[in-house]
Amino acid sequence: MFPRNTWYVACTPDEIDEKPLGRQICGEHIVFYRADDGQVAALEDFCPHRGARLSLGSVCEGKLVCGYHGLTMGCDGKTISMPGQRVGGFPKIRSFPVVERYGFIWVWTGDAALADPAAIHHLEWADNPEWAYGGGLYHVDCDYRLMVDNLMDLTHETYVHSTSIGQKEIDETPVSTKTEGEQVVTRRTMENVMAPPFWRANLRGNHLPDDQPVDRWQVCRFTPPGHIMIEVGVALAGKGGIDAPADQKVYSIVVDFLTPETETSMWYFWGMARNFNVKDKALTAQIRDGQAKVFAEDTAVLEAQQRNLSLHPTRKLLLLNIDAGGVQSRKLLDKMLAAEQAAAPVAQAA
The missing domain is CATH 2.102.10.10 (Rieske [2Fe-2S] iron-sulphur domain)
Incomplete structure (x- = not known):
């Protein structure tokens, strides 16, 4: 698996x-x-x-x-x-x-x-003095692929994270999905929207107004077996979005490493790397605490999902266009597994 x-x-x-x-x-x-x-x-x-x-x-x-x-x-x-x-x-x-x-x-x-x-997956922000990082670890009782599905389809934010990063515009904005080499990439851009609470706090953390419209982006990059880097942020509306000058935006990378424990449990190493106010340790702690609450909400949903799937192992699940990121990611995982299985008899014979 x-x-x-x-x-x-x-x-x-x-x-x-x-x-x-x-x-x-x-x-x-x-x-x-x-x-x-x-x-x-x-x-x-x-x-x-x-x-x-x-x-x-x-x-x-x-x-x-x-x-x-x-x-x-x-x-x-x-x-x-x-x-x-x-x-x-x-x-x-x-x-x-x-x-x-x-x-x-x-x-x-x-x-x-x-x-x-x-x-080993290259982390361009690590050991770089122009970036700050804070994160943590959760043990989650679910198949790690359920977490892949979750992180590659951020539509759930509107409902699971309604008090922090969710907003109705996520539902209203289409997402694109592409397989680029050995990565799956999903992109969603929301223009001229009001920032949700988590991002309003980050705007204040970068000395920007939190009561003005913003352009928001989410770019999820899955690299098998379980590395997901999500470029996220908001920029003051009309300033260029993800390409806006540093003093007009807050830009971060959500770091997700999914390590299987068993077929129905995993270790979830999570965090956020940012390139603004990197020496502000209080801000790092604030972001980490906020992110911890967000991911705790995901954990509750996923563990309940796993319990339900274990009770009904033969039930067929339905797929929608918003599931494309998870579907394509699982195809890359299946490709890795097939390659290992094909090579195994050769290795044993040697």
């Missing part, structure tokens, strides 16, 4: 600063920790001695120590030592390719020989 030969966001650096972190990704139980050189390591979360969770242990001088009998693991999956015991002959447990980049920890759950760090 989910591609494996690809990079997923596994966690953020602060989650593993002092202790190991256990996290299930694509059905794999993995423990993340920092080795003695400060680099991140990722191992199967399974002690080769008695099968305990290594993530319940500790990190001592950069070594992962099982919390059951003190067995010490190397970052390559080889057992190093155990008090009073000879363990050098223990077989290796699985290690996973892992990379720390752009403020995230990325893991590869498929064939390690195919893991190329150069394939």
